Amino acid sequence: MESKLQYYMRVLKGxxxxxxxxxxxxxxxxxxxxxxxxxxxxxxxxxxYGAGYNDYVIFEFWDLNxxxxxxxxxxxxxxxxxxxxNDHDYADIFDNKNEFNEKFKDFVGREFLDLEVATDDExxxxxxxxxxxxxxxKDLACGIGCELLKxxxxxxxxxxxxxxxxxGFATIEDVIENHPDIAKIYPFSVNTMRMxxxxxxxxxxxxxxxVFKMGINGRVVDNYGLHGxxxxxxxxxxxxAHSGDTTAGIHYTEHPYSHTPxxxxxxxxxxxxxxxxxxxxxxxxxxxxxxxxxxxxxxxxAIIEGNNYCAHDFWQLPGQTPGGIGIIPTLEKVIxxxxx
Numbered sequence: 001m002e003s004k005l006q007y008y009m010r011v012l013k014g015x016x017x018x019x020x021x022x023x024x025x026x027x028x029x030x031x032x033x034x035x036x037x038x039x040x041x042x043x044x045x046x047x048x049y050g051a052g053y054n055d056y057v058i059f060e061f062w063d064l065n066x067x068x069x070x071x072x073x074x075x076x077x078x079x080x081x082x083x084x085x086n087d088h089d090y091a092d093i094f095d096n097k098n099e100f101n102e103k104f105k106d107f108v109g110r111e112f113l114d115l116e117v118a119t120d121d122e123x124x125x126x127x128x129x130x131x132x133x134x135x136x137x138k139d140l141a142c143g144i145g146c147e148l149l150k151x152x153x154x155x156x157x158x159x160x161x162x163x164x165x166x167x168g169f170a171t172i173e174d175v176i177e178n179h180p181d182i183a184k185i186y187p188f189s190v191n192t193m194r195m196x197x198x199x200x201x202x203x204x205x206x207x208x209x210x211v212f213k214m215g216i217n218g219r220v221v222d223n224y225g226l227h228g229x230x231x232x233x234x235x236x237x238x239x240x241a242h243s244g245d246t247t248a249g250i251h252y253t254e255h256p257y258s259h260t261p262x263x264x265x266x267x268x269x270x271x272x273x274x275x276x277x278x279x280x281x282x283x284x285x286x287x288x289x290x291x292x293x294x295x296x297x298x299x300x301x302a303i304i305e306g307n308n309y310c311a312h313d314f315w316q317l318p319g320q321t322p323g324g325i326g327i328i329p330t331l332e333k334v335i336x337x338x339x340x
C-alpha cells in the first residue's frame with residue numbers, strides 16, 4: 001500500500017504551480033490576509049490535516065481554528081478513508097454502468113439496455129418504443145459523455161443504431177422524470193440527491209448525509225449546477241446553495257431559472273429514499289462507503305448511480321456547516337474503528 005509520504009510526493013508532483021497561484025490569489029482576495037501568510041498556513045494545513053490547496057479555499061480554512069479544521073475530511077484524509085472502507089476488487093461494479101444497472105436493478109426504477117451485448121434489433125426496438133432515451137458511456141462519471149437522445153432527432157431506427165455505435169455508448173436507458181415538485185425548480189435535468197452511506201462493522205447500512213443537486217444554464221445533467229444539504233429525516237433544504245465551483249464561495253437562496261426559494265423547500269419521498277439506499281448499501285458489503293445519486297420520480301426514489309470515490313467537499317461547505325464543524329464527527333459515530 002502507498003505510504004503517506006509517497007502519496008504526498010505524488011500529489012505534489014501532479015500539482016500545478018499556476019493553479020496554486022490562482023488559489024492563493026483567491027484566498028488573498030476573499031480573506032484579506034497577505035499572500036505569504038496564506039502560503040504558510042496552506043503548508044501547515046497540508047502537514048496537520050492533509051488539506052490540499054483547493055481544500056484551503058473550498059473550506060475557507062482562513063476563518064477556522066485548529067479544533068474546527070481538524071474535523072474536516074480533507075483530500076488526503078478522504079483518500080485514506082476510501083482505501084480503508086472500500087475493497088478495490090469490487091470497484092468495477094460501480095464504475096461500469098452496465099454492471100451497476102444489473103447489480104442494482106431492483107433500485108434503478110427504469111428499463112435499460114446493455115449495448116455491449118444487445119442485438120441491433122433490440123436497440124432499434126428500444127428506439128421505436130420511446131420518444132426519448134438517455135445514453136451513457138461505460139466508465140465515465142459526473143455526467144461526462146451522457147446524452148439525451150430524442151426520437152425526433154433521428155430519421156429512423158437505423159440512424160439511431162448507427163449513432164449509438166459511432167459514439168461508443170455502453171448503455172441506453174429510459175429517461176427518468178422528476179417529481180412535479182422538483183421539476184418546477186429546474187425542468188431540463190434530473191435533479192438528484194447525492195446520498196452518502198456507510199456500512200458499519202456489523203454490515204448495516206447508514207445514510208449519513210444528503211445533498212440536493214440542481215441543473216443550471218440549460219444543462220441536461222445536474223453536475224456542476226447548484227447544491228445544498230437537506231435534512232435526511234424531513235428532506236428540508238437547510239441552507240443557501242453553493243455553485244458547482246466550490247472554490248468560488250458563491251451562494252444562492254433561490255434557483256436562478258425558476259426563482260423558487262430554496263431554504264425550506266422539502267424534497268418529496270425523503271423517508272423512502274433513505275430506506276432505499278440503506279438497503280442498497282448492503283448489496284455489495286465490500287464497498288462500505290458510497291455516494292449514491294438518487295432521483296425522485298413521481299412514483300418515488302430511484303438510484304441513478306453509485307460512486308465509490310465520493311467527493312469530499314460538498315458535504316462540509318462554508319455556510320452549510322454549523323459552527324464550522326466538518327463531517328468527521330459524523331463519520332466517527334458510525335466507523336469508530338477508523339482513526340483520522
